Amino acid sequence: MAAAAAEQQQQGFRPLDEASLVAYIKATPALAARLGGRLDALTIKEVGDGNLNFVYIVLSDAGSLVIKQALPYIRLVGDSWPMSRERAYFEASALQKHRALCPDHVPEVYHFDRAMSLIGMRYIEPPHIILRKGLIAGVEYPLLAEHMADYMAKTLFFTSLLYNSTTDHKKGVAQYCDNVEMCRLTEQVVFSDPYMLAKYNRCTSPFLDNDAAAVREDAELKLEIAELKSMFIERAQALLHGDLHTGSIMVTPDSTQVIDPEFAFYGPMGYDIGAFLGNLILAYFSQDGHADQANDRKAYKKWILKTIEDSWNLFHKNSELLRLAQKKYMTSLFHDSLGFGSAKMIRRIVGIAHVEDFESIEDASKRASCERRALNCAKAILKGRRQFESIGQVIVHVQSFDRD
């Protein structure tokens, strides 16, 4: 970011507390309206239990909302680990983009203030709770697999080249490239630190000390993680949530809402899908630690496994995404075929080996006239092949060179 812009933005920023938050809401019509204008007896509660931000629930007797503000460091570690407040911009942008694609499972953004790194959004009301807490409590969510398969299919496939043009895709990729600090954080804490001695690593010591050392000494594992790290950085396949663990999902038995996409970027689809499934497997293995005489958790473990299986299978069977995958493959093959086909035509007219179709026309002037039409037709196809959407359009194009 240019220094002037950075300074200007710095100038507009101040961390809010409960008192200044009220003043901010009063000065912001889009937020005041969501509280029905009843701003004199607000209930405000700070609930940011994540690693990064401050989150306030704001209730009036006529409405509700959530205010989320990013501070310029990682809350979990403190100001010793600075982190760009611009993550709030990427979170707001991703929420809006994903909500447009999947309104059932992404909350509405009411207001975004880039200078303040502040998002005003829907309060996802009780009985919604964070999915991770529901998993620890042993609560079944019968629609979770279906909802998450739908969310992943819609947000991933419709932000990929399966659906978008190259130009639009590259615009999106460029926009989210600036979320590089968050990506670097992920690279470090997911793909690097666990495989080396690193300051902030920890494990259940002393019981897992040897296991952690074994991870650091496993060459095959390190090779695999290096491959995934490359893919994570290089492969701009779709606009990911970027942190799709069970703490980023709020649930009731009927509703599933995905929040907190501040790590959003264009990356490999498998990163989001893997985050969700991997965290369900973690929940599975933690169940034995939560079992007691009243509940051995065995039935619940079965439900978790079924949810993992259903989530992938429903995602996999999503007919829309399969149609898109087909279309993408076949369109690319179609344009290759048109390119090579026109190259083969051109060489038969001005190259070494000609074809009997033309050679057998004895009148050279007449032959040349036929050949010229074929040549001009082929040149136009070669240059414009990516514009054709069907063979029917190619046929019309061929005929347009055939004026008698």
Next chain:
Amino acid sequence: MAAAAAEQQQQGFRPLDEASLVAYIKATPALAARLGGRLDALTIKEVGDGNLNFVYIVLSDAGSLVIKQALPYIRLVGDSWPMSRERAYFEASALQKHRALCPDHVPEVYHFDRAMSLIGMRYIEPPHIILRKGLIAGVEYPLLAEHMADYMAKTLFFTSLLYNSTTDHKKGVAQYCDNVEMCRLTEQVVFSDPYMLAKYNRCTSPFLDNDAAAVREDAELKLEIAELKSMFIERAQALLHGDLHTGSIMVTPDSTQVIDPEFAFYGPMGYDIGAFLGNLILAYFSQDGHADQANDRKAYKKWILKTIEDSWNLFHKNSELLRLAQKKYMTSLFHDSLGFGSAKMIRRIVGIAHVEDFESIEDASKRASCERRALNCAKAILKGRRQFESIGQVIVHVQSFDRD
């Protein structure tokens, strides 16, 4: 090829004429049998009208076959343009491979002699003629589009990664890499020479002199052809026929037989599809030169266009290939998801940010025991993710780490 092997092969080689051909057949049981052993009154006819080889039709009163021998130069140009006889090996190999995938449209190979660069194969009997000659004569082939769509779908998709394992695919790629001389010939005559002043270029002069010059001076066209040339060389997508023009196809109204795959190599599928469609378009533009008072060829031109359209559309709609394209895409995404999912699990146990699922287990020994199972499960998935074919297999794998 090692010098010793090259010399040995050279020693075993002798160009056949009609007399020595009969002796060769008599000494070769696989060929003699196809003639019903009636070898005393053979009819032999040399019919190689192509650019490269000698071709003999051999008939007895009890059978028939074709003998094709490659000579160490290009027949069209003469011995001033040497060309490896090994092309016969690639032709025989490709015929056998493609026939296994598409027996209806690829003739049987009876015998192959690598030292002699000699193929004995089915005589594709009259009324079969070369498709190009049928197109010049104005003959309609109502099943041509359907047959060629079937041939292209089967030979291309089943020799690609849509169907084969990486290991098998790379074996095939390595085998056909040695057909490099034929590929270099194509590079030169299709992708290079027509766009520059080159010794063997010709055109219908003087009528097309300016058109040929315009091709050589068209920067945009040259950029496009350079891109296709790269793809032709680099992209080992499927085992191509490599020269799928209308002179490589023999037809009757009921039968379509694809011959002469001596240019076979692993390249972009679009090269074969484009060769076929491009040559149909050439046939289309040549029709006006063949029109006369008895036949204005207008109806025939419509049939050619319909054949182009149907060929692509039937290829495109082949349900088997669509299924394979889907499967390939989804399998790759599945393995990515498993890789990233296990990376996310590992980092939650030995990295900086842990999860409440485990953290809320107060007994550290019990917590460690749960975590160790999750860690070992994740390590095994990360290393072996490409072995999983369904989420059900992953579930079984997860459970195997869950011994109480």
